[in-house]
Amino acid sequence: MNFPSRLIEDAVNEFSRLPGVGKKTALRLVLHLLRQPQEQSRQFGEAITRMRNEIRFCKQCHNVADAELCNICGSHKRDQSMICVVENLRDVMAVENTNHFNGVYHVLGGIISPMDGIGPDELQIESLLERLKTQEVREVIMALSPTMEGDTTIFYLSRKLSPFNIKVTAISRGISVGGELEYTDEITLARAIVNRMPYESFLVRG
Amino acid sequence: MNFPSRLIEDAVNEFSRLPGVGKKTALRLVLHLLRQPQEQSRQFGEAITRMRNEIRFCKQCHNVADAELCNICGSHKRDQSMICVVENLRDVMAVENTNHFNGVYHVLGGIISPMDGIGPDELQIESLLERLKTQEVREVIMALSPTMEGDTTIFYLSRKLSPFNIKVTAISRGISVGGELEYTDEITLARAIVNRMPYESFLVRG
Numbered sequence: 001m002n003f004p005s006r007l008i009e010d011a012v013n014e015f016s017r018l019p020g021v022g023k024k025t026a027l028r029l030v031l032h033l034l035r036q037p038q039e040q041s042r043q044f045g046e047a048i049t050r051m052r053n054e055i056r057f058c059k060q061c062h063n064v065a066d067a068e069l070c071n072i073c074g075s076h077k078r079d080q081s082m083i084c085v086v087e088n089l090r091d092v093m094a095v096e097n098t099n100h101f102n103g104v105y106h107v108l109g110g111i112i113s114p115m116d117g118i119g120p121d122e123l124q125i126e127s128l129l130e131r132l133k134t135q136e137v138r139e140v141i142m143a144l145s146p147t148m149e150g151d152t153t154i155f156y157l158s159r160k161l162s163p164f165n166i167k168v169t170a171i172s173r174g175i176s177v178g179g180e181l182e183y184t185d186e187i188t189l190a191r192a193i194v195n196r197m198p199y200e201s202f203l204v205r206g
Numbered sequence: 207m208n209f210p211s212r213l214i215e216d217a218v219n220e221f222s223r224l225p226g227v228g229k230k231t232a233l234r235l236v237l238h239l240l241r242q243p244q245e246q247s248r249q250f251g252e253a254i255t256r257m258r259n260e261i262r263f264c265k266q267c268h269n270v271a272d273a274e275l276c277n278i279c280g281s282h283k284r285d286q287s288m289i290c291v292v293e294n295l296r297d298v299m300a301v302e303n304t305n306h307f308n309g310v311y312h313v314l315g316g317i318i319s320p321m322d323g324i325g326p327d328e329l330q331i332e333s334l335l336e337r338l339k340t341q342e343v344r345e346v347i348m349a350l351s352p353t354m355e356g357d358t359t360i361f362y363l364s365r366k367l368s369p370f371n372i373k374v375t376a377i378s379r380g381i382s383v384g385g386e387l388e389y390t391d392e393i394t395l396a397r398a399i400v401n402r403m404p405y406e407s408f409l410v411r412g
Binding site for chain 2: 001002003004005006007008010011013014015017018019020021025027028029030031032033034038040041042043044045046047048049050051052053054055063064065066070071072088089090092093096097
């Protein structure tokens with residue numbers, strides 16, 4: 001693509017480095033910004049720069065934070081004796097959006113994936129064990145994706161946690177609420193039959 | 207959505223103001239930037255801010271420019287006596303990408319569209335007439351979209367240009383090269399039959 005301006009070319013190149021953004025989309029976004037008031041583009045640019053420069057990670061749960069502790073770890077309203085283990089920030093937000101968990105988190109920063117060269121040492125596992133030693137923890141809930149890598153990580157973690165004599169659970173698996181039985185894959189359906197739950201547990205409303 | 211950090215929330219909000227970017231996509235992009243080296247996010251933020259602050263518009267053709275004149279108007283390789291009238295910057299780039307036009311441009315900054323409240327006074331029409339008075343121009347090519355608004359604008363401009371005794375042309379209309387006849391809409395096909403062209407003109411290779 002020939003650009004009439006070096007400045008536009010730079011901006012388009014930066015946008016097109018983002019995942020899922022090609023040159024054409026990048027150009028559309030840049031031209032949009034160009035039509036907006038100058039103030040708005042300034043804000044946009046600054047928000048990005050500031051976000052990356054000032055962001056910190058919670059020293060307790062490794063979630064992103066504005067201070068030494070994240071909002072969740074720092075809140076006295078949260079049950080510090082329930083730790084939900086998640087892969088990353090996005091999963092923290094997914095669990096938070098359910099409004100059905102009032103404990104705290106531990107962000108692993110990934111899951112064990114030999115194919116991608118990620119072993120247990122790359123993850124925040126040591127600091128989880130450290131938390132269990134120093135804090136009073138009642139339950140650790142594994143909220144990891146039900147994939148091969150997620151299951152491997154759960155297995156590894158449960159072995160590491162066994163000496164602590166803490167209740168270790170994992171989020172339940174089965175057919176999606178609102179999903180149609182006939183479109184559910186066989187593996188999920190088979191496991192849902194084997195791991196059937198007492199009817200009363202379905203009465204919790206989300 | 208609950209954000210664990212004010213900085214992330216700000217960045218997500220800024221991204222989600224862009225056209226076609228929702229909150230979820232914005233979050234995905236922000237988290238991507240967070241995983242990149244700090245330098246890259248800084249570059250991204252700066253490119254946007256600088257683009258908007260330093261961008262100028264060519265005083266001759268109103269295209270975006272890094273200096274007083276844009277690259278095209280300032281080039282001695284371009285034929286200054288051929289003016290291609292386009293709606294906006296994106297159309298300049300579209301024509302440039304064909305590599306089949308060696309003249310200069312005139313960017314109207316829109317097309318006449320009463321529905322959107324855009325009349326001739328909102329467009330760079332006066333300055334086009336001024337160019338025709340002061341420069342030696344051989345031909346004006348209308349490269350506007352073949353829509354109701356585009357046709358209105360061409361009609362208006364051709365009336366304004368008639369006193370100058372300059373050749374006024376418009377880009378040709380017909381079926382797309384590589385398109386299938388049976389999928390061409392009736393209006394385009396009907397006009398293509400009426401406005402049929404000498405066979406030799408098809409031998410130009412793009």
